[in-house]
Amino acid sequence: MNRIKNKHFETLAIRTQTEQTDQKEHSTPLFLTSSFTFDSTEEGAALFDGEKEGNLYARFSNPNTDEFINKLNLLEGTEAGIATASGMAAVFGSIFPNVKSGDHIIASRAIFGNSINVITQILPNYGIDYTLVDVDDNQAWKEAVKENTKFLFVETPSNPTLKIADLAFLGNLCKQYNIIYGVDNCFATPYLQQPIEYGADLIIHSATKYIDGQGRVLGGAILGKKQYIDVCYNFLRRTGASLSPFNAWVLSKSLETLAIRMDRHCSNAEVLYNYLESNDEVKQVIFPHGKNHPQYKLAKEQMKQGGGLVGCELKGGTKRGARFLNALKLHSLTANLGDTRSIATHPASTTHVKLSKEEQLEVGITPGFIRFSLGLEHIDDIIADIKQALAVSK
Numbered sequence: 475m476n477r478i479k480n481k482h483f484e485t486l487a488i489r490t491q492t493e494q495t496d497q498k499e500h501s502t503p504l505f506l507t508s509s510f511t512f513d514s515t516e517e518g519a520a521l522f523d524g525e526k527e528g529n530l531y532a533r534f535s536n537p538n539t540d541e542f543i544n545k546l547n548l549l550e551g552t553e554a555g556i557a558t559a560s561g562m563a564a565v566f567g568s569i570f571p572n573v574k575s576g577d578h579i580i581a582s583r584a585i586f587g588n589s590i591n592v593i594t595q596i597l598p599n600y601g602i603d604y605t606l607v608d609v610d611d612n613q614a615w616k617e618a619v620k621e622n623t624k625f626l627f628v629e630t631p632s633n634p635t636l637k638i639a640d641l642a643f644l645g646n647l648c649k650q651y652n653i654i655y656g657v658d659n660c661f662a663t664p665y666l667q668q669p670i671e672y673g674a675d676l677i678i679h680s681a682t683k684y685i686d687g688q689g690r691v692l693g694g695a696i697l698g699k700k701q702y703i704d705v706c707y708n709f710l711r712r713t714g715a716s717l718s719p720f721n722a723w724v725l726s727k728s729l730e731t732l733a734i735r736m737d738r739h740c741s742n743a744e745v746l747y748n749y750l751e752s753n754d755e756v757k758q759v760i761f762p763h764g765k766n767h768p769q770y771k772l773a774k775e776q777m778k779q780g781g782g783l784v785g786c787e788l789k790g791g792t793k794r795g796a797r798f799l800n801a802l803k804l805h806s807l808t809a810n811l812g813d814t815r816s817i818a819t820h821p822a823s824t825t826h827v828k829l830s831k832e833e834q835l836e837v838g839i840t841p842g843f844i845r846f847s848l849g850l851e852h853i854d855d856i857i858a859d860i861k862q863a864l865a866v867s868k
């Protein structure tokens with residue numbers, strides 16, 4: 475692996491590359507092969523035994539997934555990692571192999587709907603208990619710790635209401651009680667925030683979002699301390715939720731432009747926040763670096779920029795919200811985020827539909843809540859689309 479150490483984020487993202495082959499290609503080729511050959515039975519045995527390092531089967535490793543993970547490790551400042559087939563494979567694959575029957579998990583209530591379902595509906599079938607906590611209530615986090623607490627899971631900013639977890643406080647809590655500290659860093663990306671600095675043991679990504687950045691492929695990654703990654707790796711290589719070489723190739727290429735894309739996502743989001751903030755039609759607007767965010771100070775400390783998402787509630791309730799969404803012409807109505815294309819999502823009926831109405835309200839998902847994922851189109855066109863949809867939907 476051709477790694478250039480001690481360089482800036484952008485340079486690492488571009489110049490961390492699989493060793494050049496005899497063809498002298500400039501850009502990493504796609505290694506579309508399910509297995510790798512051995513020079514002898516002895517070499518095959520040594521590879522299987524772990525005596526010798528190298529590729530043997532694509533469920534275990536592949537030059538494209540290695541490049542993707544090596545690059546992410548440099549960007550997150552972590553020592554080890556594993557690529558997964560999707561973000562959910564990373565969420566499940568980080569928690570499940572690190573806990574056992576009789577253990578207890580503490581998680582923020584404000585996490586992606588499907589991650590909540592894993593913790594509250596799947597893991598209990600294996601004897602793993604849980605407590606959900608309001609992410610901004612430090613006393614509640616402390617009180618949730620039990621003797622058998624093994625894992626703490628948090629997402630910051632959270633999907634979709636952009637709540638902020640106090641990463642340093644939770645890092646200290648986990649250290650004090652010897653709890654494995656998992657942080658879903660999907661919304662911030664390593665460009666805006668590096669949870670390892672706050673003592674995270676495992677950092678989880680849905681690469682489907684900003685890492686791909688163009689709405690093409692599913693993927694995920696778990697990064698962090700080697701002792702925990704080894705456990706995840708053994709679980710995932712056996713159970714098979716590996717990232718495909720093609721998706722790894724796409725995602726590694728995408729990382730080359732992550733910094734420049736994030737700069738634009740974030741600046742577009744800031745302009746939209748300011749526009750909505752001063753608009754009479756808007757009841758509430760949420761943006762981590764917005765002055766009215768309840769955790770504004772914390773978000774400023776933890777995140778280099780405010781991220782590419784803005785949440786809002788329009789005056790006029792659910793019906794007005796629906797009319798507004800239907801009137802959008804440029805924005806896509808879809809459940810993904812972090813794309814070059816601006817997206818408007820209605821979490822109550824899509825990404826978080828599996829939560830009960832009460833559970834939705836507990837994390838701030840009101841029936842009329844809209845999540846904007848700012849794309850890379852010209853900001854004037856984005857604002858013009860929102861302006862016309864506000865007018866039409868009155």
Ligand SMILES: Cc1ncc(COP(=O)(O)O)c(C=O)c1O
Pocket residue numbers: 560561562563565586589629633658660661679680681682683692693694
């Ligand atoms: C914060 C967060 N984590 C994990 C996931 C799951 O990722 P994937 O859809 O790639 O499985 C999502 C998906 O929306 C997400 O928003």
